[in-house]
Amino acid sequence: xxxxxxxxxxxxxxxxxxxxxxxxxxxxxxxxxxxxxxxxxxxxxxxxxxxxxxxxxxxxxxxxxxxxxxxxxxxxxxxxxxxxxxxxxxxxxxxxxxxxxxxxxxxxxxxxxxxxxxxxxxxxxxxxxxxxxxxxxxxxxxxxxxxxxxxxxxxxxxxxxxxxxxxxxxxxxxxxxxxxxxxxxxxxxxxxxxxxxxxxxxxxxxxxxxxxxxxxxxxxxxxxxxxxxxxxxxxxxxxxxxxxxxxxxxxxxxxxxxxxxxxxxxxxxxxxxxxxxxxxxxxxxxxxxxxxxxxxxxxxxxxxxxxxxxxxxxxxxxxxxxxxxxxxxxxxxxxxxxxxxxxxxxxxxxx
Amino acid sequence: xxxxxxxxxxxxxxxxxxxxxxxxxxxxxxxxxxxxxxxxxxxxxxxxxxxxxxxxxxxxxxxxxxxxxxxxxxxxxxxxxxxxxxxxxxxxxxxxxxxxxxxxxxxxxxxxxxxxxxxxxxxxxxxxxxxxxxxxxxxxxxxxxxxxxxxxxxxxxxxxxxxxxxxxxxxxxxxxxxxxxxxxxxxxxxxxxxxxxxxxxxxxxxxxxxxxxxxxxxxxxxxxxxxxxxxxxxxxxxxxxxxxxxxxxxxxxxxxxxxxxxxxxxxxxxxxxxxxxxxxxx
Numbered sequence: 001x002x003x004x005x006x007x008x009x010x011x012x013x014x015x016x017x018x019x020x021x022x023x024x025x026x027x028x029x030x031x032x033x034x035x036x037x038x039x040x041x042x043x044x045x046x047x048x049x050x051x052x053x054x055x056x057x058x059x060x061x062x063x064x065x066x067x068x069x070x071x072x073x074x075x076x077x078x079x080x081x082x083x084x085x086x087x088x089x090x091x092x093x094x095x096x097x098x099x100x101x102x103x104x105x106x107x108x109x110x111x112x113x114x115x116x117x118x119x120x121x122x123x124x125x126x127x128x129x130x131x132x133x134x135x136x137x138x139x140x141x142x143x144x145x146x147x148x149x150x151x152x153x154x155x156x157x158x159x160x161x162x163x164x165x166x167x168x169x170x171x172x173x174x175x176x177x178x179x180x181x182x183x184x185x186x187x188x189x190x191x192x193x194x195x196x197x198x199x200x201x202x203x204x205x206x207x208x209x210x211x212x213x214x215x216x217x218x219x220x221x222x223x224x225x226x227x228x229x230x231x232x233x234x235x236x237x238x239x240x241x242x243x244x245x246x247x248x249x250x251x252x253x254x255x256x257x258x259x260x261x262x263x264x265x266x267x268x269x270x271x272x273x274x275x276x277x278x279x280x281x282x283x284x285x286x287x288x289x290x291x292x293x294x295x296x297x298x299x300x301x302x303x304x305x306x307x308x309x310x311x312x313x314x315x316x317x318x319x320x321x322x323x324x325x326x327x328x329x330x331x332x333x334x335x336x337x338x339x340x341x342x343x344x345x346x347x348x349x350x351x
Numbered sequence: 352x353x354x355x356x357x358x359x360x361x362x363x364x365x366x367x368x369x370x371x372x373x374x375x376x377x378x379x380x381x382x383x384x385x386x387x388x389x390x391x392x393x394x395x396x397x398x399x400x401x402x403x404x405x406x407x408x409x410x411x412x413x414x415x416x417x418x419x420x421x422x423x424x425x426x427x428x429x430x431x432x433x434x435x436x437x438x439x440x441x442x443x444x445x446x447x448x449x450x451x452x453x454x455x456x457x458x459x460x461x462x463x464x465x466x467x468x469x470x471x472x473x474x475x476x477x478x479x480x481x482x483x484x485x486x487x488x489x490x491x492x493x494x495x496x497x498x499x500x501x502x503x504x505x506x507x508x509x510x511x512x513x514x515x516x517x518x519x520x521x522x523x524x525x526x527x528x529x530x531x532x533x534x535x536x537x538x539x540x541x542x543x544x545x546x547x548x549x550x551x552x553x554x555x556x557x558x559x560x561x562x563x564x565x566x567x568x569x570x571x572x573x574x575x576x577x578x579x580x581x582x583x584x585x586x587x588x589x590x591x592x593x594x595x596x597x598x599x600x601x602x603x604x605x606x607x608x609x610x611x612x613x614x615x616x617x618x619x620x621x622x623x624x625x626x627x628x629x630x631x632x633x
Contacts, residue, residue, distance in 0.1 A: 156604030282476030
């Protein structure tokens with residue numbers, strides 16, 4: 001027990017345990033992808049050798065690819081390959097999947113960050129107002145809106161928003177990540193950040209205008225989830241006993257909300273951010289190709305279209321790994337900023 | 352005292368809202384059951400002369416690039432979409448029940464193993480993993496259903512294991528155990544029946560989410576393939592000409608949204624029925 005009371009040790013133990021869990025999750029992911037490869041119908045050697053290969057040639061290919069080895073050995077080899085960063089080779093680009101995917105990942109990262117900010121920007125003020133004027137017309141409208149936004153298919157919203165706001169009204173660019181008029185030096189592969197780094201304000205605005213529609217289409221669903229969670233916890237906090245004396249001492253409404261209610265109610269929403277961040281990265285596959293963005297999602301849907309199954313599975317492995325890592329980062333961040341999480345994780349009861 | 356009046360007096364949520372949700376769900380189910388029978392055969396036959404007609408009296412939601420009536424295609428495709436979603440949720444719920452049961456009755460190491468597996472499943476992005484499986488199995492509606500069914504169980508398993516553990520500590524279970532009831536009988540006659548009500552709630556709510564995931568997979572191209580009238584596939588094949596004919600995309604998407612919202616809200620209503628203290632929370 002003494003060890004647990006020292007300042008740093010419990011944190012270290014927690015971080016170590018969390019990292020171990022992540023390693024296990026990554027191994028689970030690799031196993032899943034191996035299972036997917038084995039689920040591909042047909043004889044792998046036959047497929048690789050081509051339809052006209054003779055049985056002897058197929059046998060040769062089987063040996064070369066190591067497919068004659070027991071499944072466990074094949075699995076071990078696969079894990080080894082992945083650990084060496086070999087996620088397979090794309091049949092259509094003839095490039096290693098990892099190289100291709102790393103090249104386009106920054107674009108997805110940028111889209112996800114903007115989506116996260118946008119969905120919080122939509123959800124937090126709406127939830128504060130809705131919880132304040134509970135059961136008002138505004139509250140009702142927001143709740144109906146949240147239900148609708150949570151049910152709309154992301155890709156459908158993307159197509160319609162693109163049609164109405166871009167094609168029809170010409171308010172925003174239809175597709176792409178950046179106009180060709182600007183030649184900003186590519187440093188991070190993130191158009192918005194690159195434009196900022198280059199100090200080119202016009203290019204920055206242009207890149208932002210390109211990201212608005214995809215980010216909005218993605219954000220609608222997530223904003224709805226944030227809104228519902230934050231509104232519910234705000235209402236619970238505003239009804240709780242400690243708000244009464246704050247009211248009684250004559251604190252202004254803004255003070256009650258911003259100083260007392262919001263900080264106490266934000267916890268579940270922050271946790272939800274961590275959970276949904278992974279889902280946002282995955283959902284990029286639904287909007288990126290619609291808007292002609294060059295991200296991992298577009299790579300994935302393009303590979304599906306090309307029937308490039310190994311590229312699809314490589315990209316699935318990559319996205320899954322990114323989501324795992326982002327989950328850990330969010331957990332550690334929460335641990336660092338929220339004393340309640342710290343207390344629960346470090347000193348609370350273990351499951 | 353008249354309890355009926357008292358119940359009416361404390362009722363806060365307008366029953367009109369619940370009725371609307373029931374109506375949407377009933378409409379969806381009716382459409383899935385009789386829709387494909389009512390739809391004319393022309394929904395799978397192209398009539399190029401009639402292509403891309405805007406909504407009119409003859410074609411309420413217009414026609415697509417093959418001149419097929421969009422409204423009838425949505426109705427004809429409802430079974431593919433809704434039945435698949437129900438199948439998916441039913442399948443992974445069963446897997447979830449099985450895993451939760453094994454974790455509850457099994458030895459500690461089995462519980463640990465199964466729950467670590469569940470953690471892994473929960474940590475991975477569901478859509479992407481299902482997409483990978485469907486792509487590996489070869490793009491088709493069946494692949495998409497199988498892919499989501501074998502990857503969707505972790506949430507159910509986790510939820511149910513917690514509830515079953517709770518039920519295990521209930522007086523009547525402890526009593527039955529003391530009477531020497533066999534493990535099998537204890538599980539099937541006492542614990543399971545008293546833990547599964549949450550499953551009905553979750554089943555309804557999850558169908559909405561499953562419709563969205565299934566449509567998403569079809570849209571990307573690993574699910575139902577054209578000329579199927581599955582709603583996601585309809586949008587996928589119409590995405591190239593939204594600017595000329597928005598209605599071909601709008602109608603199936605609205606149907607997806609309606610189904611997702613309807614079943615999602617049904618889940619919420621059932622949840623409140625199960626635990627009335629949650630009323631008015633969302």
